Amino acid sequence: xxxxxxxxxxxxxxxxxxxxxxxxxxxxxxxxxxxxxxxxxxxxxxxxxxxxxxxxxxxxxxxxxxxxxxxxxxxxxxxxxxxxxxxxxxxxxxxxxxxxxxxxxxxxxxxxxxxxxxxxxxxxxxxxxxxxxxxxxxxxxxxxxxxxxxxxxxxxxxxxxxxxxxxxxxxxxxxxxxxxxxxxxxxxxxxxxxxxxxxxxxxxxxxxxxxxxxxxxxxxxxxxxxxxxxxxxxxxxxxxxxxxxxxxxxxxxxxxxxxxxxxxxxxxxxxxxxxxxxxxxxxxxxxxxxxxxxxxxxxxxxxxxxxxxxxxxxxxxxxxxxxxxxxxxxxxxxxxxxxxxxxxxxxxxxxxxxxxxxxxxxxxxxxxxxxxxxxxxxxxxxxxxxxxxxxxxxxxxxxxxxxxxxxxxxx
Numbered sequence: 001x002x003x004x005x006x007x008x009x010x011x012x013x014x015x016x017x018x019x020x021x022x023x024x025x026x027x028x029x030x031x032x033x034x035x036x037x038x039x040x041x042x043x044x045x046x047x048x049x050x051x052x053x054x055x056x057x058x059x060x061x062x063x064x065x066x067x068x069x070x071x072x073x074x075x076x077x078x079x080x081x082x083x084x085x086x087x088x089x090x091x092x093x094x095x096x097x098x099x100x101x102x103x104x105x106x107x108x109x110x111x112x113x114x115x116x117x118x119x120x121x122x123x124x125x126x127x128x129x130x131x132x133x134x135x136x137x138x139x140x141x142x143x144x145x146x147x148x149x150x151x152x153x154x155x156x157x158x159x160x161x162x163x164x165x166x167x168x169x170x171x172x173x174x175x176x177x178x179x180x181x182x183x184x185x186x187x188x189x190x191x192x193x194x195x196x197x198x199x200x201x202x203x204x205x206x207x208x209x210x211x212x213x214x215x216x217x218x219x220x221x222x223x224x225x226x227x228x229x230x231x232x233x234x235x236x237x238x239x240x241x242x243x244x245x246x247x248x249x250x251x252x253x254x255x256x257x258x259x260x261x262x263x264x265x266x267x268x269x270x271x272x273x274x275x276x277x278x279x280x281x282x283x284x285x286x287x288x289x290x291x292x293x294x295x296x297x298x299x300x301x302x303x304x305x306x307x308x309x310x311x312x313x314x315x316x317x318x319x320x321x322x323x324x325x326x327x328x329x330x331x332x333x334x335x336x337x338x339x340x341x342x343x344x345x346x347x348x349x350x351x352x353x354x355x356x357x358x359x360x361x362x363x364x365x366x367x368x369x370x371x372x373x374x375x376x377x378x379x380x381x382x383x384x385x386x387x388x389x390x391x392x393x394x395x396x397x398x399x400x401x402x403x404x405x406x407x408x409x410x411x
Contacts, residue, residue, distance in 0.1 A: 002174050003109040004132040005166060006072050010102045011136020011271070012160040013079050017041045017095075018137075018247045018267055019144035020153035022254065027153070030088055038371020041247045042364045043092045047099020048106075049360035052353045055104030059111070059353075063184070065176040068108045073167055075101030080161020083154045103360070106336070107353035114340040114348060115177055116199055123290065126337040127282030127330075134278065134329055137246065137271030145264045179345045216354050218347055228355070230400030231339050235359030237397065238298070238332045240390040241305070244366030245270065245328060248383065249321075252370070255380040258314070269318050270325040277326030278333045290338040291398055294331050298395035301327020302388045309384040328391065335398070342401070362390070 018041070024030070025037055032040065051071065059067035075098050082094040109129065117125035144156045178199055181190035194201050219228045246267070253266050277297075285293040304324035312320065336352060343351040366387075373382050 001129075002170055003068075003113050004129045005163075005170065006068060006105045006109050006132070007130055008132035008136040008139075009072065009076055009160070009163045010105055011133035011138075012140045012163070013075050013098055013102055013136070014044065014243075015137030015140035015246060015267070015271060016079075016144070016157050016160050017044070018250060019140045019264060020148060020156050021247065021251055022264075023144075023148050023153035023156075025251075029086065034374040035368075035371045038247070038368045040088075040092060040095070041367040041371075043095035044099035044102065045243060045360050045363040045367070047096040047101075048103030048363065049099075049357045051100035051103025051105075052107060052357035052360065054357075055100075055108065055353065059104075059108045063176055063180050064108045064112055065174050067104060068112070068174060069167070069171055071101040071104040071108065072170055073101070073164065074098070075105065076161055076164035076167070078161075080158060080164060083158035083161055103357065104353075106356050107348075107350075110336050110340040110352045111348040112177060114337070115179060115345070116175075116197055120286075122341060123282040123286045123334070123337055124279065125282075126340070127278040127333055130333040130336065131275035131278050133333065134271045134273075134275035134325070138268045138275065141250075141264055141268035141271060145268070148264070183346070216350060219343075219351055219354055224343070227342060227401045228351070230397055231335070231342075231351075231355045232358045233397035233400065234294075234335060234394050235332075235355050236362035237390040237393040238328070238335060239359040239362035240366040240369070241301070241328050241387045241394065242332050242366070243363040244370050244383070244387050244390075245305075245324070247367040248370035248374075251374070252380050252383050255374075258317075266318070266321050269321045271329070272325070273322035274325035274329030274333070277330035281326070281330050281334050282337065285334060285337075289403075290334060290341070291401060291403065294334050294338065294398050295395045297327050297331035297334070298391050298398070299327070301331060302391040302395070303327075305384050305388045305391060309381040331394075338401075366390075 021037060021041065025032055055067050055071060078094045078098040078101065082091055082098065085091050085094065110126070113126050113129045114122060140156070140160065143159055147156055175193055175197060178190045178194045178201065181193060190201070193199070218224070249267050249270060250264050281293055281297055301324055304320050304327055307320045308317070308324065339352050339355055340348050369386055370383055
């Protein structure tokens with residue numbers, strides 16, 4: 001639940017940009033163009049690249065607890081500050097710093113949840129934890145729906161920054177990784193934590209107390225390079241799809257003829273369905289495997305995204321948007337669970353952080369693609385066609401990953 005809280009904050013932080021973008025575009029203080037708005041939305045995603053690849057590896061060396069707390073503080077406090085500033089450049093810098101916190105909290109939360117969850121429930125518990133991301137986006141859309149027109153975009157963003165008041169709870173309650181405690185020469189604390197949370201001690205083949213955490217280069221060893229390539233490519237194209245829709249869905253639906261209120265709620269439905277869908281996909285993957293589930297989910301998501309290019313009755317559109325959320329965001333959440341479970345304990349955070357950081361090229365490109373399409377005056381259907389193509393590529397790239405985990409390969 002503590003990791004859920006961190007990921008919820010991440011979801012609100014990212015979702016709030018898409019939710020308030022119509023308000024920012026109308027702000028007379030900045031006079032943003034569509035391309036500038038897309039670039040501004042990408043500022044946090046650039047920070048996520050830095051945070052994911054840097055903090056993911058650092059947490060394997062310095063401890064996941066400290067890194068999680070630092071990232072939670074950074075992403076919430078900078079969001080609160082961004083709501084108050086009036087200089088566009090400073091706003092972009094604060095969004096970049098928020099992105100560092102967001103990028104760092106993802107691999108740390110993934111590694112902690114994967115370690116503390118019971119093996120037979122790992123996928124379900126991971127997707128339950130990561131549902132916080134989608135719930136955060138949904139809450140951002142809901143808050144924006146009620147407050148954007150009345151109080152403005154700054155109030156909507158500032159509410160997300162208020163989550164910083166929960167920092168003392170995180171500091172007081174979050175445990176440290178058992179594997180890290182062993183690697184750092186604290187076997188007594190490791191045994192106490194393992195007994196308290198009923199976690200199995202690392203197997204004999206795992207890194208011992210004197211061994212350090214993993215390095216990025218280890219991900220390209222003979223037994224891992226194929227898997228690392230498959231995960232990275234799936235992440236990149238999946239993020240084009242996810243963050244493109246997260247940022248531009250309300251504006252795209254407005255271009256399709258829907259009013260502001262329903263357009264914002266489309267983002268909420270997109271997020272809420274992915275929260276529920278993530279738990280469902282996690283349960284399915286425990287039965288048929290993560291790889292097949294992810295591939296099938298992306299395929300369904302592609303069909304739904306293409307379906308949105310047709311004007312339908314509003315209720316039916318909400319249903320298609322819900323399916324799109326399951327086939328995009330939920331599939332990407334399960335992808336993180338798959339990557340975290342695939343790699344050995346001393347490489348979990350490093351692997352998820354590296355793949356997540358590489359994927360930020362797609363996450364940055366997604367919002368910018370939407371901005372370019374709008375700037376060129378192309379029909380809104382082009383957005384759905386481009387994002388659907390990214391989903392097709394993701395569904396194919398996950399099949400590159402070997403069917404067995406790194407541990408089974410002897411890594």
